[in-house]
Amino acid sequence: xxxxxxxxxxKAKLDAGEPVVLIDCREPEEYAICRLEGSTLIPxxxxxxxxxxxxxxxxxxxxxxxxxxxxxxxxxxxxxxxxIPNVASMSGGIEAxxxxxxxxxxxx
Numbered sequence: 001x002x003x004x005x006x007x008x009x010x011k012a013k014l015d016a017g018e019p020v021v022l023i024d025c026r027e028p029e030e031y032a033i034c035r036l037e038g039s040t041l042i043p044x045x046x047x048x049x050x051x052x053x054x055x056x057x058x059x060x061x062x063x064x065x066x067x068x069x070x071x072x073x074x075x076x077x078x079x080x081x082x083x084i085p086n087v088a089s090m091s092g093g094i095e096a097x098x099x100x101x102x103x104x105x106x107x108x
Contacts, residue, residue, distance in 0.1 A: 003088040005091065021063070025047055063088055064089050
C-alpha cells in the first residue's frame with residue numbers, strides 16, 4: 001500500500017528544512033504550466049525505467065505528485081517497487097497544492 005501525504009504535510013517538511021525529493025510524474029506540457037520548485041520531471045510512462053535517476057539523500061522523503069493525485073499513486077508504487085525507500089504520493093496533486101498552499105501556482 002502506498003502512503004498518501006497531504007500537501008500541508010509536504011509544505012511543513014519543506015519549511016522545516018527536511019530533505020524532500022519531489023518527483024513530478026506529469027507530462028512535459030503540464031510541467032511547463034506549473035511545477036513545485038525543486039521538483040524533477042519524470043513522466044509516469046518513463047518512471048519505472050528511469051527510477052535509477054532518483055537520488056535520495058539519507059533520511060529524505062520522496063514525494064511523487066501529479067495533477068490530481070491519481071497518477072502519483074502509480075508513480076510512487078513504481079519507485080517503491082524499484083527499492084526506493086520512504087516514498088509517498090501527494091494527495092490531491094498540484095491542484096490541491098494550488099488551492100490549499102500556494103494560490104500563485106497556476107491551475108489548469
